[in-house]
Amino acid sequence: MGFKSIAIDGPAGAGKSTLARQVAAALGYLYVDTGAIYRTLGLAALRRGVDPQDGAAVVALLEDCAIDLRHGGDGMQRMYLNGEDVSQAIRLPEVSRYASGVSAIPEVRAHLMDMQRDLARRNDVVMDGRDIGTVVLPAADVKVFLTASPEERARRRWEELQQRGTPEAYEEVLKDLVERDAKDSGRAAAPLRRAEDAVEVDTTGCSLEESLERLLSVIRAGVLA
Ligand code: DC
Numbered sequence: 391m392g393f394k395s396i397a398i399d400g401p402a403g404a405g406k407s408t409l410a411r412q413v414a415a416a417l418g419y420l421y422v423d424t425g426a427i428y429r430t431l432g433l434a435a436l437r438r439g440v441d442p443q444d445g446a447a448v449v450a451l452l453e454d455c456a457i458d459l460r461h462g463g464d465g466m467q468r469m470y471l472n473g474e475d476v477s478q479a480i481r482l483p484e485v486s487r488y489a490s491g492v493s494a495i496p497e498v499r500a501h502l503m504d505m506q507r508d509l510a511r512r513n514d515v516v517m518d519g520r521d522i523g524t525v526v527l528p529a530a531d532v533k534v535f536l537t538a539s540p541e542e543r544a545r546r547r548w549e550e551l552q553q554r555g556t557p558e559a560y561e562e563v564l565k566d567l568v569e570r571d572a573k574d575s576g577r578a579a580a581p582l583r584r585a586e587d588a589v590e591v592d593t594t595g596c597s598l599e600e601s602l603e604r605l606l607s608v609i610r611a612g613v614l615a
Contacts, residue, residue, distance in 0.1 A: 394419065394514045395529075396609055397522035400536035401571045401582060402486070403543030405593055405601060406518040409536065412602050413609060414516040415465070422459075422509050423467055424519035424526070425489065427502050429480035430457045430469045432488030442491025449497045459505060483551065483558060483566065490570050493520075496579040520574055523585035532612030533588035534605065540568055542594050 396419065398410045407423055414421035432442065434455045440447045458470040468477045479485070492498050499521075506526050509515055519526065523533035538546075544564035551558050574582040584590060589608050593601040 393510065393512070394531050394613060395510045395527050396516045396613070397527050397530035397533045397585075397588075398516065398518040398536055398605075399520055399523050399534070399582065399584070399588070400518075401543065401574065402567055403547040404536045404538050405546065405598070406536050408598065409593075409601055409605055410516045410518040413605055416602075416606060417514070417516070417609070417613075419514040419516045420461060420509065421465065421467060422506065422515050422517040424506055424517060424522065426467065426469050426477075426480060427457065427459060427505065428493040428498075429485050429489040430471050430476055431455075431492045431498065431502075432485050432490075433476055433480050434471055435492055436485060436488045442488045443494075445495045445497065448492050448495055449501075452498060452501055457502075457505075459509075481554065482556065486566070486570065490573050494573065494577040494579060499525075499579055520582040521580035523588050524583060525580045528585075532609050533585050534608060535584040535588040535590045536605070537590065537592050538594045540564065540571070543567055 398406050400406050411421045431452060434451055435442050435448060438451060440451050442448060456472050460468050460470065462468060468475055469480060470476065503526060506517065510517065510527055517527060523530055541564065544560065544567050547567060548558065548560045548563045551563065591604055591608060
């Protein structure tokens, strides 16, 4: 009967994408990173010099650009902006700020919703984001709210940026993260919040392996229930 869906929401740097990808691989589900969709629009705004807070300008931009999400044979999600593969470019720190800005605009969220729901309609999915359990897939089979302390999340993001060859000072990363949390949770349109029926998993002090094990046991119990 139908396809299964797992919603994983939480603040920036909680480990959602790394863990969600591994969970998807373990279950044989498709991994969908919804933040990458907002990041692609954020990148378009950055490149075109559009103010991410200017709703009318961002909506005009959205209507004028082609955002595509495709999964390769390896199961990896790739993002395309007007046909160009921007999967790497959207990871730059300045794109995070633009993505957070454009994602607060209700018309943007409504416009990008179909793409997300359509994937869940056609596949078993593990989908991560901010509003998956609350808005995009309210009937998801399992909902997880993944968190960790701001300091730990900043440290993980800092390490990731270093490994990617785009290092930033730890204080800068922490400041950005706290600001982005406040923006993502404080906005009127689909704010980041835990769905009432979501299981909260706090990974502060947990290794990646421990976090994955906890997540998988919560999810397996929920899928089989
Ligand atoms: O998960 P991420 O850091 O790649 O997300 C980038 C931004 O996109 C984040 O600041 C908030 C926004 N976002 C959102 O509003 N809703 C989602 N489902 C996913 C991301």
